[in-house]
Amino acid sequence: MKSVFQLKQIQYKDILQVEHMDIPLHRITCIVGESGSGKTTLLKMLNALISPTQGEIYFQEERIQDMDSVQLRRKVIMLGQNPVVFPSTIRDNFHAALGFSERALLPDQKLEEYLRMVHLNKSLDQTVESLSGGERQRLALARVFALDPEVLLLDEPSSALDEETEIFIIEETVNYAKKFNKTVIMVTHSKLIAEIYGENIIKISKGRYVREEGQ
Template sequence: MKNILEIKDLSYQVGDNKILKHINLQVESGQYLTFIGPSGSGKSTLMRIVASMLTATSGDVVFDGKSIKDYEPTKYRQRVSYAFQQPTLFGKTVKDNLEFPFLVRNQEYDQKKAISALEMVNLDESYINKSVNDISGGEKQRIALLRNLLFRPEILITDEVTTGLDTENKEIVHQMLEKFNKEDQMTILRVTHDESEIEHAAHKITIKDGEMI
């Protein structure tokens, strides 16, 4: 398998506070990596740098053979998609959220594609016109994830997306991510504190005090 992502001697600091120290990592296409470590160890910062939401103080991130610096940021983020821990939904309805990835790509909204995406996370067609205020936290997280997945990214970064979800919602998210990883060879970088997720993870990477151990 070829390396889809390489993190080369990456460091990040704010003032004198060194948050990440000389991180090196190679990620193969189709890998499902789980990043673990105590809170404040730098996992989310590392993921945000890989997602081009932050810029490293030194070092480089190479995606698909090219430095992250050489990509147009919006095009890069469409290929390397970052999902937040506690997402907010946009606009008034679920449709506003599923329409957003089409808007980003200047494409006409495809209702059929949006409905089949909803079905992937066990939500039926009736959800499309539901108000974002009338859905549960678990449904909100599943819909937010669909915004990342409607157009398949090559790398999906999930930053504690199952935190606060009940067992049923967690299972739905797990199954969906497993499916994309196995069937579409989507590379997944997952940050988690969830014990069951950590226990079942095939490839674990521990970050502690800004260092990879």
């Protein structure tokens, strides 16, 4: 199976150590492990938000350290636990994200489609200030979909949501990935979510890569 990322002899300070890891292309990979085990650190290295202390990371066989980090992040987009939203309308949030990524603006009909994908029944003219924390997180996820990345990095993407909405968001993310042939790499606290949706499961314990399971 073709890899989207390869990690070789990676170390980040005393937080994370990975001798070798392959992350498959066009699959749903879930990263699990106890709190503080290095899961988010691993995710941040995959789009060069942080750099390993030693070792090499390859994205589609090109060494990340040799790539332009801005160009990499347009292909590999990360959605964190507390995503930034802009204090304006929902439409303006989409337009700002598209503009920063040097992508063409999308018509309202397309933006509304992305809102439906994340179960956010709001007008594009509605202000972000009126949204709850969970609704802002869903808007941020819809914004990621609109950017059409090759790889989605999700760090606990549903941490601000209730359990029912959490499952919905995860399902829609998986559906999006499968429909558009994307790669998803997701840190999750839930072993159940990893077992249900993870086609590839990476377990990290105490800063070390323990094992990988494929379905």
